[in-house]
Amino acid sequence: MLKSFPPINSAPPRPHELEVSIFGTGVGECIVVHLGDGQWMIVDSCLDPSAKQPVSLLYLEKLGIDVVAAVKVVLVTHWHDDHIRGLSTVVEKCKSARVCYSAALLKQEFLSLVSTYSGRLSLVDRHTAGTKEISCVIKALESRVRDNETYCSGSLVPVVADKVLFEANARDYRCTVRSLSPSDKAFEKALISFSQMIPDENDERVTLTSHNIQNHNAIALWIQFDDQKILLGSDLEETGNPQMGWSAVVDSVVRPPGKAGIFKIPHHGSPNGHHAKVWAEMVENDNPVSIVTSYSKGSTPRPQNSDIARIKKYTSNLFYTSKDKQRPPKRNSAVERTLRGMVTGRKVMEGNVVGHIQIRACRDAQLTINLQTPARKL
Amino acid sequence: MGNLQTAVPYSVESTFPASAEPIFKKLTKKSLSEWSGCQVDSLPTEDIPGTTLQIPKHAIATPLKRIKGDFRLLQMWEGRVISIDIDNNEFTAVISDKTNPDLPDEQVTLSIEDVPKNDLQLLNKGAVFYWSIGYADYPGRPRTRESRIRFRRLPKWTHRELVKAREKGAELAKIFSSH
Amino acid sequence: MVNPEFVDQEASVVLVGSFNPKIFHPQWFARHEIVPEVDLDGADVEIIHPEIAKFTFPWVSIEVLQNRFTARTRDVAHYSPLRDLVISTFSLLAHSPVRQLGMNLTMIHTAKDEDSWHKIGDTLAPKTVWEKSLPERIGLLSMRVQSPRTDELPGKITVSVESRPEYGVSISFNSHVDLGEDDSLYDILSEYWEKAIDQGKTICETTIREALK
Numbered sequence: 162m163l164k165s166f167p168p169i170n171s172a173p174p175r176p177h178e179l180e181v182s183i184f185g186t187g188v189g190e191c192i193v194v195h196l197g198d199g200q201w202m203i204v205d206s207c208l209d210p211s212a213k214q215p216v217s218l219l220y221l222e223k224l225g226i227d228v229v230a231a232v233k234v235v236l237v238t239h240w241h242d243d244h245i246r247g248l249s250t251v252v253e254k255c256k257s258a259r260v261c262y263s264a265a266l267l268k269q270e271f272l273s274l275v276s277t278y279s280g281r282l283s284l285v286d287r288h289t290a291g292t293k294e295i296s297c298v299i300k301a302l303e304s305r306v307r308d309n310e311t312y313c314s315g316s317l318v319p320v321v322a323d324k325v326l327f328e329a330n331a332r333d334y335r336c337t338v339r340s341l342s343p344s345d346k347a348f349e350k351a352l353i354s355f356s357q358m359i360p361d362e363n364d365e366r367v368t369l370t371s372h373n374i375q376n377h378n379a380i381a382l383w384i385q386f387d388d389q390k391i392l393l394g395s396d397l398e399e400t401g402n403p404q405m406g407w408s409a410v411v412d413s414v415v416r417p418p419g420k421a422g423i424f425k426i427p428h429h430g431s432p433n434g435h436h437a438k439v440w441a442e443m444v445e446n447d448n449p450v451s452i453v454t455s456y457s458k459g460s461t462p463r464p465q466n467s468d469i470a471r472i473k474k475y476t477s478n479l480f481y482t483s484k485d486k487q488r489p490p491k492r493n494s495a496v497e498r499t500l501r502g503m504v505t506g507r508k509v510m511e512g513n514v515v516g517h518i519q520i521r522a523c524r525d526a527q528l529t530i531n532l533q534t535p536a537r538k539l
Numbered sequence: 540m541g542n543l544q545t546a547v548p549y550s551v552e553s554t555f556p557a558s559a560e561p562i563f564k565k566l567t568k569k570s571l572s573e574w575s576g577c578q579v580d581s582l583p584t585e586d587i588p589g590t591t592l593q594i595p596k597h598a599i600a601t602p603l604k605r606i607k608g609d610f611r612l613l614q615m616w617e618g619r620v621i622s623i624d625i626d627n628n629e630f631t632a633v634i635s636d637k638t639n640p641d642l643p644d645e646q647v648t649l650s651i652e653d654v655p656k657n658d659l660q661l662l663n664k665g666a667v668f669y670w671s672i673g674y675a676d677y678p679g680r681p682r683t684r685e686s687r688i689r690f691r692r693l694p695k696w697t698h699r700e701l702v703k704a705r706e707k708g709a710e711l712a713k714i715f716s717s718h
Numbered sequence: 719m720v721n722p723e724f725v726d727q728e729a730s731v732v733l734v735g736s737f738n739p740k741i742f743h744p745q746w747f748a749r750h751e752i753v754p755e756v757d758l759d760g761a762d763v764e765i766i767h768p769e770i771a772k773f774t775f776p777w778v779s780i781e782v783l784q785n786r787f788t789a790r791t792r793d794v795a796h797y798s799p800l801r802d803l804v805i806s807t808f809s810l811l812a813h814s815p816v817r818q819l820g821m822n823l824t825m826i827h828t829a830k831d832e833d834s835w836h837k838i839g840d841t842l843a844p845k846t847v848w849e850k851s852l853p854e855r856i857g858l859l860s861m862r863v864q865s866p867r868t869d870e871l872p873g874k875i876t877v878s879v880e881s882r883p884e885y886g887v888s889i890s891f892n893s894h895v896d897l898g899e900d901d902s903l904y905d906i907l908s909e910y911w912e913k914a915i916d917q918g919k920t921i922c923e924t925t926i927r928e929a930l931k
Contacts, residue, residue, distance in 0.1 A: 210643065267715040273708025277701060299711065306714050317715060362701060366693045367665030368619050458646060460622055460631060490642050496614040499672045499686050506648035510633065584732040584820020584894050612794040657754030671795035687795060692752060692802055694809035 166532045169519050173199070173224040177333035179386040181423060181520045184216045185454040185482025185536070187511040189243045192393060192425065193217050194384060196327055197334045201226065202234040203255065204382070204393065206248040210511050215247035218254060220517075229256050234327050234338065236261040236320075238395035239379040240295050243456065249297035260302065261326050261340075263378050264319035265348050266295075270355035275299060277359055278369055292369055320380050321348055323415045334387050334524065339417055341381040342397055346404035351378040376428060377405050383417050387524045390419050392443055394427030399436045407436035411443065420445045422528070423520060429456040430464030430472060440475045450528060451475070452518055454482045458510060469539055482516035483535040608677030610685070614638050616670045621646075623664065628652065630662060634670065653688055661690035722926040725886075726826040729797045729915060730790030731804045731907070735816035739771035739782040747775075752806040778803065790822075801911040805904050816903050818873075821893040821911055823918030827926050828886050834930060835885040841929040842879055857881065871906065872896045877921055889925055891918030 173195075174180040180195035189207025196202055203217045212219060221228050232255035238244060240263075252260055265271055279296035306312045318326065320340045327338040343351065358369065376396040384391040399407040407427070410416065424444045428434030430453040444451075451472060456463045464472070464481070472479055487509045491497065500507065516536035522528045532538075616634040623630045628651045636642040654662055661668075668690045675685045744761035747753045753775055760776035771782040777796045781788045791800050808814065829835035839858035848856045860880040867873050873895040880888045893914040895906060 267712065269705075269708045269712035271708075272711040272715075273705045276707040276711070277696075277704035303711060303714060319715075359701070359704075360696045362698045363695045365661065365663065365666070365695060367663055368667060370619070370621055370665045458621070458633065460624075487643070489645055490639075492639075493613050495674070495684055496672050499684060500647075503649060503653060503686060504647045505629065505650070506631070506646070508646050510644040510646055584734055584818050584822075584892065610793050610795060615795060617798070655754065655756065657756045669795065669798055673795065689796075689799060692754075692799075692806060694806050697809075 169531045169533045178523045183518045185516045187457045187484030190454040197336045200233045204236045205244040208246045232258045261318040264321045265351040270352045274355045336386045339383045341410045343378045344409040347377040390421040391423040392421035393425045396428045398433045411438045424451045426453040430468035448478045450478045452480045479539045484512040612673040614672045620666045658690040667691040721923045724825040728792045728824045730822045732820035733787040733816045734818035740768045742771040742782045819895040821914035824890040825922040838929040889922040
């Protein structure tokens, strides 16, 4: 039986206590996981709208955690700009961390793509984050490798399916973090996509929009902390191809056994992230704690009401990081009159406040869930 | 401040050869001495404003014809196109406020009709545009509130750039594969 | 803190190098799609000659000498397109050597009355020294100050103040960069143009505001 939802606990978790904290800003998201004994993992990155700093670092610093020493894994599930804002700061500060990166992002095709868009005449505005941020991350990693020849062997980890990214076997707890994707097929497809995205000579110079980039290369994670199992779905999609996406995960013969009691729903609850077999075989049947992060960009913000209705067939414990309802700021009255006459749809991309869902559990104890508005239970 | 009307007049150094004098006279009905050529000593990249600066010996460029009229800017955004809906004659963009940079980005849907005809070929996913709203005051016309969308024009990708990027990509891949 | 009002402003990019003025004409810009075709309708050519080219589009004025290229606009909404125009032009003319770059902003303030106008001059250039030897009321005509850049680029920052008729004060900000052989004009303009304009605006506002205190 779950408790009610008090505010976020600002004391750090106990050494053998699991924590999964999921943050959402309306467009960005990130996840912070306590791996036991004061060791932490940061999955993806987003910025606090007011502080303009990575949410993960602000949270850990608030808990009194020394991120330089305590963060052991930084994982980049994929390079969509809503998952990597502020990532270069995270990588630079978390000097003890292994940086786990989808393997395709360390290959020439992707690195050439990023080099193309971060060269001269890069379109310098705030939101070429799709290449600007990742190119800063690459520069930080490049500099570390050049300073330390052995850096790559332990600290820069190319990730494909079925790789153990972290393991701890202590007296009071055990913890394993394993990747479930991307599959070999997805890896190959990603390399082809990246090559195709590189412009040709005499093409117009435009920004790289992430909407036309597939999520097949995203890293889904399986975390086992004692008896608790957590499935973090990232933005991994399902296309019906048995060699890719969720089909490849569910049908993998080396998939870890058991069912997750905590499920971070893939791709903001979108239908293309849904796979019935994942719910049937990888997630607990009895109202697992499920979290969906919102995405307000594009023509179809997610999750839609239909997405929520679909998910609620599987669980009544559905939590949502949400975006607080922020009206567009009022500008000069002449400007507002012009906007009213010209604009047929208008919305603010990110809320003012970051929604936070904090889940903690000790061995043999019940889960506690704490929320920070606008996060809420649906 | 001082009154410019009583300032000491300046002298002009010509940089054009005397043989060019008849050409200039014919073309412009001005004499060579009325053209400038020299700039300020220490910082040649200063723009010379359109009025006379009282610096001895060096002349300023004669002012260009001032553009008639005025546009009083009220608001400026930089936008990126994220989708185009030809059927509904609309496009959607994320706009960043350049006038108040602390305000959050917004997503807006605009009519393709608002794109200037000459910029339509530039309306593509990922294209960047400037959007300004202000009051236009031009001689002979009443003041109007104007919205102007102008797509960014940058040089096209060159072969050299793309080759250099591929080389850099290969170099990085080699660095990262050393494990 | 209320910022002083400015009645006019102009931004410009000035390049010092080696140019061929006769190739610069409105049709060239339109043909290479640096400006839209419609800008040709409002183009006004003063001269195109091997030693000098001067013409305007509706939003920008261009002047080219053999050793100097200037593009300027009074339209605040076109400060970024001005940068793009220069980048596009000199991407096509990559063989034209450019040794120095100036990113400039001039703003014109009109003082509310004669006393305020003189206050600005008196604050920026105190007259106590001059009054000992000059008989009449002394007025500041112009002054210039210079300081090093605060970033990693080689060059200087210069600010000039100049008196104008009808209680006007013009402040000009020049962000000067010396370009080395490996320096890219395009990279620097892409990265620093907006910063230079913001910096210029702040300096102009601060100078007048402080001078009026």
